[in-house]
Amino acid sequence: MPQQLTIKQIAELSGVSSGTVDRILHNRGRVSPEAEEAVRRVLETHSYKYNLHTSAVAFKKTKKSFDLVISIPSSQKGEYWDLIRAGIERGLLEYGDISIHSHFVFFDQFNSLSCREAFESIATMECSAVILGTTFVDETRSLCLKLDERGIPYVFVDGRIPGTRPVACFLADQKVCGSLLARLIDGLTPSGSHVAVFLPRRVGTQMSNNSAIRLEAFRDYFIAQGKEKSLVEGYFSVEDPEKTEKDICAFLESNPGVRGIASVISTGYMISDALSAAGIRGFHIGGFDVTEGNARCIQEGTLDFLINQHPGRQGFYAVEALLHFLLYGVPDKSMKEFQPVDIVFRENLAYWLDEI
Amino acid sequence: MPQQLTIKQIAELSGVSSGTVDRILHNRGRVSPEAEEAVRRVLETHSYKYNLHTSAVAFKKTKKSFDLVISIPSSQKGEYWDLIRAGIERGLLEYGDISIHSHFVFFDQFNSLSCREAFESIATMECSAVILGTTFVDETRSLCLKLDERGIPYVFVDGRIPGTRPVACFLADQKVCGSLLARLIDGLTPSGSHVAVFLPRRVGTQMSNNSAIRLEAFRDYFIAQGKEKSLVEGYFSVEDPEKTEKDICAFLESNPGVRGIASVISTGYMISDALSAAGIRGFHIGGFDVTEGNARCIQEGTLDFLINQHPGRQGFYAVEALLHFLLYGVPDKSMKEFQPVDIVFRENLAYWLDEI
DNA sequence: CTGTTAGCGCATTCAC
DNA sequence: GTGAATGCGCTAACAG
Numbered sequence: 001m002p003q004q005l006t007i008k009q010i011a012e013l014s015g016v017s018s019g020t021v022d023r024i025l026h027n028r029g030r031v032s033p034e035a036e037e038a039v040r041r042v043l044e045t046h047s048y049k050y051n052l053h054t055s056a057v058a059f060k061k062t063k064k065s066f067d068l069v070i071s072i073p074s075s076q077k078g079e080y081w082d083l084i085r086a087g088i089e090r091g092l093l094e095y096g097d098i099s100i101h102s103h104f105v106f107f108d109q110f111n112s113l114s115c116r117e118a119f120e121s122i123a124t125m126e127c128s129a130v131i132l133g134t135t136f137v138d139e140t141r142s143l144c145l146k147l148d149e150r151g152i153p154y155v156f157v158d159g160r161i162p163g164t165r166p167v168a169c170f171l172a173d174q175k176v177c178g179s180l181l182a183r184l185i186d187g188l189t190p191s192g193s194h195v196a197v198f199l200p201r202r203v204g205t206q207m208s209n210n211s212a213i214r215l216e217a218f219r220d221y222f223i224a225q226g227k228e229k230s231l232v233e234g235y236f237s238v239e240d241p242e243k244t245e246k247d248i249c250a251f252l253e254s255n256p257g258v259r260g261i262a263s264v265i266s267t268g269y270m271i272s273d274a275l276s277a278a279g280i281r282g283f284h285i286g287g288f289d290v291t292e293g294n295a296r297c298i299q300e301g302t303l304d305f306l307i308n309q310h311p312g313r314q315g316f317y318a319v320e321a322l323l324h325f326l327l328y329g330v331p332d333k334s335m336k337e338f339q340p341v342d343i344v345f346r347e348n349l350a351y352w353l354d355e356i
Numbered sequence: 357m358p359q360q361l362t363i364k365q366i367a368e369l370s371g372v373s374s375g376t377v378d379r380i381l382h383n384r385g386r387v388s389p390e391a392e393e394a395v396r397r398v399l400e401t402h403s404y405k406y407n408l409h410t411s412a413v414a415f416k417k418t419k420k421s422f423d424l425v426i427s428i429p430s431s432q433k434g435e436y437w438d439l440i441r442a443g444i445e446r447g448l449l450e451y452g453d454i455s456i457h458s459h460f461v462f463f464d465q466f467n468s469l470s471c472r473e474a475f476e477s478i479a480t481m482e483c484s485a486v487i488l489g490t491t492f493v494d495e496t497r498s499l500c501l502k503l504d505e506r507g508i509p510y511v512f513v514d515g516r517i518p519g520t521r522p523v524a525c526f527l528a529d530q531k532v533c534g535s536l537l538a539r540l541i542d543g544l545t546p547s548g549s550h551v552a553v554f555l556p557r558r559v560g561t562q563m564s565n566n567s568a569i570r571l572e573a574f575r576d577y578f579i580a581q582g583k584e585k586s587l588v589e590g591y592f593s594v595e596d597p598e599k600t601e602k603d604i605c606a607f608l609e610s611n612p613g614v615r616g617i618a619s620v621i622s623t624g625y626m627i628s629d630a631l632s633a634a635g636i637r638g639f640h641i642g643g644f645d646v647t648e649g650n651a652r653c654i655q656e657g658t659l660d661f662l663i664n665q666h667p668g669r670q671g672f673y674a675v676e677a678l679l680h681f682l683l684y685g686v687p688d689k690s691m692k693e694f695q696p697v698d699i700v701f702r703e704n705l706a707y708w709l710d711e712i
Numbered sequence: 713c714t715g716t717t718a719g720c721g722c723a724t725t726c727a728c
Numbered sequence: 729g730t731g732a733a734t735g736c737g738c739t740a741a742c743a744g
Binding site for chain 1: 725
């Protein structure tokens with residue numbers, strides 16, 4: 001058990017004061033080269049592990065208070081973005097001993113104008129840091145440029161935007177998601193049958209970047225498998241259960257070879273519900289994320305599996321990462337951008353239920 | 357954001373001192389009913405959230421030092437129990453600011469006598485707490501009774517023993533493990549083919565309890581599926597690659613319908629390696645845990661999937677749970693006995709590689 | 713039984 | 729550019 005040195009001990013060993021060691025360890029500047037050299041030499045043979053607890057305690061003294069602005073899509077209770085929101089709230093609660101004022105600005109994930117408006121209001125807002133749900137690329141980039149100018153740090157949840165400089169981002173590797181979706185639905189369906197991948201039908205909206213990557217990886221899997229099983233694409237309305245049902249029934253009628261259905265978005269339960277309502281059985285269905293609707297269908301047995309991006313954790317980590325940066329001025333190196341995805345069947349659903 | 361009260365603030369509000377509030381909040385006794393009543397009344401309208409950081413800092417002052425005894429099976433590097441050991445070490449390191457002396461006592465997981473010897477030596481050992489790998493039921497129970505008498509707390513990793521009183525235990529739900537194994541291997545193999553479940557062949561050892569439960573759940577799955585796919589059982593030597601190869605080749609020759617192989621223990625990679633060595637292809641294989649050997653085979657593509665019990669996390673949590681109990685005198689309510697299992701394919705293997 | 717208080721390790725302030 | 733001093737909230741020891 002190697003004895004952990006404290007700042008004070010390092011100070012003694014190197015013949016400087018603890019204040020100086022602190023300045024060196026945290027790159028706060030205003031140190032002479034000699035002092036730095038002396039401390040570096042001690043650090044070569046001894047290890048310093050910064051103590052989260054005492055550090056947090058000491059920070060409290062400053063009574064710093066942060067204004068966090070969080071802008072993510074609005075969402076029904078128990079749906080994807082609502083789970084992210086809940087994760088963010090958990091983070092705020094967990095770090096409740098730091099004084100944080102949070103301000104949520106929601107926008108419509110299917111309406112770029114609504115996002116633009118939200119982001120424009122944020123651009124001039126007085127705040128310490130921002131958490132952004134990355135839905136619309138151009139709007140996000142435009143806001144980030146302004147935040148960069150103002151020196152306001154930001155983190156992304158559920159995406160990454162090229163050309164921006166976030167403190168951190170938390171998302172699932174969408175290629176992995178798409179491949180797993182393909183692999184699992186392939187496994188569930190008999191050889192020779194067809195597999196359908198379903199996309200949301202929506203007027204005037206382009207597919208989200210995440211869905212596009214998933215879809216590509218999904219296709220790649222089937223291409224790599226050769227022509228053994230063919231892939232067809234369908235669209236379904238996510239606005240109205242009756243329209244969904246009509247879309248899906250029509251599709252399945254004109255594609256009789258299909259046995260497996262994969263949804264690249266988190267509203268797969270709507271497909272299950274549509275089939276149940278129409279009294280159709282015998283299809284295997286896979287989707288994304290342990291949302292309220294999906295969990296119900298898994299329990300009912302009308303949905304076979306989910307790829308879970310763990311949205312709550314993404315939100316939680318976003319808060320953690322941002323606070324770390326606000327407190328220490330540097331990103332938390334231990335945090336990983338790509339979060340693991342869980343594969344969820346009925347058997348192991350229970351582990352994730354307490355998040356919805 | 358509801359303002360969190362500190363102990364001092366509660367003390368002021370209820371007209372007692374902070375020491376008294378601390379005694380009440382942590383059930384340390386020696387308080388008058390009146391004081392308790394006054395504080396309870398304040399707590400009805402205000403919320404107190406105990407501050408992990410300051411608490412941890414304050415504890416350091418006491419310079420309490422704990423002697424932990426950890427007794428788990430010995431294991432090759434990168435194998436199952438070695439990953440648990442590594443998780444325990446990570447825990448000890450993470451809490452390195454608390455002074456902990458750890459003492460490992462390894463035993464042979466296939467030799468109950470070795471376990472008995474190890475546990476008997478522990479029974480009289482001077483220590484603050486114990487972590488036990490639950491391999492042999494009778495030996496463990498016998499030790500726990502003695503520890504109970506001496507008031508020494510203990511936690512289990514990888515199991516649970518009826519009739520004992522551990523502070524916590526960390527394991528995967530073995531029924532879930534067995535069902536998932538069955539479901540996944542079923543999905544990978546064509547209908548009409550057979551599936552083999554492989555058990556370790558070992559002289560004079562009964563199957564471990566975990567394996568037995570997995571096997572039962574595995575069988576149950578196929579029984580519930582009807583007779584569509586039949587299940588056969590095979591045994592393989594885990595001591596010597598050549599014997600393994602001979603066992604498996606002999607088995608597959610006499611069971612030509614088999615297309616899928618499931619291992620109920622974490623040495624599934626030996627099956628993959630045996631098939632590779634024999635130049636046999638075309639089988640789907642599933643096993644347990646992201647061990648070194650299994651991870652390699654997943655990457656090579658000779659093993660299809662793993663059910664990962666996350667052994668490192670189990671070990672880590674064991675340390676956390678024990679320290680929590682040692683410091684606060686009560687079990688950490690937030691810790692769950694059943695840990696989630698991960699389903700691992702080649703696509704998402706990367707997330708777990710840094711643990712081996 | 714109760715109140716008071718030292719000090720855990722660190723971040724910050726402020727004389728020097 | 730530097731170091732001494734302060735206090736974050738809590739635990740435990742101790743004096744009453």
